Amino acid sequence: MRNAEISKILYEIGAFLEMQNIPFKPRAYEKVAEVMEELEEEAGDIYQRGGLTALGKIPGVGVSIAEKIEELLKTGRLKYYEDLKKKTPVDLSGLASVPGLGPKNIKKLYEKLGIKNLSDLEKAARAGKIGKIEGFGAKTEENILAGIEFLKTSGSRFVLGFLKSRVRELEARLKKLKEVERVNVAGSIRRSKETIGDVDILVTSQKPALVMDFFVSQPGISRVVAHGDTKSSVRLENGLEMDLRVVPEESYGAALLYFTGSKDHNVALREIAIKKGCKLNEYGLFKKEKNRDVAVAGKTEEEVYEKLGLSYIEPEMRENLGEVEAAAKGNLPDIIKYGSLKGDLQTQSDWTDGANSIYDMALKAESTGLQYMAVTDHTKRLAMANGLDEKRIVKQWAEIDKVNTKLRAKNSKLKVLKGTECDILKDGTLDLPDKILSKLDVVGVSVHSYFNLDEKTQTNRVLRALSNHNVDILFHPTGRIINKRGAINLNMDEVIKAAKKLGKILEVDAFPDRSDLKDEYIKKCVQVGVKMAIDSDAHSIQHFEYLEYGISQARRGWAEKKDIINAWPLEKMLGFIKH
């Protein structure tokens, strides 16, 4: 049984216990369910490796839950869960996905109306039966119907890089409002998660009601979910939910911290506060005294961290994955800064599936602030992209020479490098011969076919490609495309080990729905000392702006400038890859 499935069952157990008003246990199960969902290693593998003891090492898993996971792994079933389900035989996950509907009300609906699933729920709501139950009303019934409609039309999470411009627009509109003093986007956007579930915006204002009214009357809103004095919540036509909160100036830092999250990071900070005899909430850090709380900090995030005895933690690192401990010891890495890239090592031109000429790409790269850019068009196996064969790539070199001459003539500092995004064939050999590859400045290789090979075959295929001495970089290593296609079956530990041994570079592809490597693999590379390159994978001049998301991703993976070869000057970078 896979982690996702185990997580769902544990989550449902929590909700069933919640129905029965059992204290604390629901939180324990819910927490474990979240951990399991994010877990890198399959629970099955952990169990194989070290049995119950190893399962117990998963955060939040104790003796009781370890045994339950064991039962699930061994038999595919869990008696404890089935007994709970017998008592209230409902599609809990389905029903709970309706916004505003939780365990308590699901239970009530089952007992009063026999509602077991979403379709029962919709029928009952349409028939006007729900509003008649005690504790429910006409408004609740309406909300349930709207919630069901939302579920039918909404998809998965939103890709950060595809959404950010729209959020920045709204931020700008709010900034223009004279009643608004400060504006900050918080939440997962500020942490630069690769996908985001909703948008949190913070403002300070002397006239909150006005700001709230302005916010809920923005264009493109399909539903106002909440409209209060300090908090409003709207849903856009594309399903995205946005929250706006007005907070007092003296609490701005604490509020920014609180609403930036992550939840786990906040909980860790609160625990530190408690140990210091304080209380931390969105209004500030307070010292608890006899009969009142005295404010200690709150105006800025820096101040709150300082009073907690921590150095400032960048938003991208706030996941409670070791950053709090590092901040306490003053051991935080100096993560790579925005705008610090000097080059881009993966771009496509109109020689294959790019939209712009090499010269236009070069001009745009320069105005983006880069000093070098590798043209890495596809190779012949990728026929649909008009991939280059030996003859055409040799012709392209002449073109690149011309472009460089033209750039020098106008005193440009940009240098265009000869490169390739060479296909890795099914057996791990490459789509261009060594006599061509050896003449290139930058050889990137990537998988564009046979995505479904089993782990061993796929890993060996990639390792074989990496072992070619002309190869410099593995492009978009896992091949995933968010919301479209999962990662190929690659044993990343093996790949990282091989990259270390062979001195190869792994790419952080910044194209928003690739974001590949993802943060946890970046962190591993940093730990082992494998160097990376952050590339735009630009297929048009507009795409250079995506480099920002690659930097976000690298920051989330704790990468420093020394880990990213294209944050280095050209000579140093080339010297390293061609050692």
Next chain:
DNA sequence: GCCGTTTTCGGCCCGACTGTTTTCAGTCG
């Protein structure tokens, strides 16, 4: 049910909004 640099027992983050109520429970983040 989990967890421990105050604890192996006794805690467990905390506040806003909504809807249905006349003081609060449920849900959410």
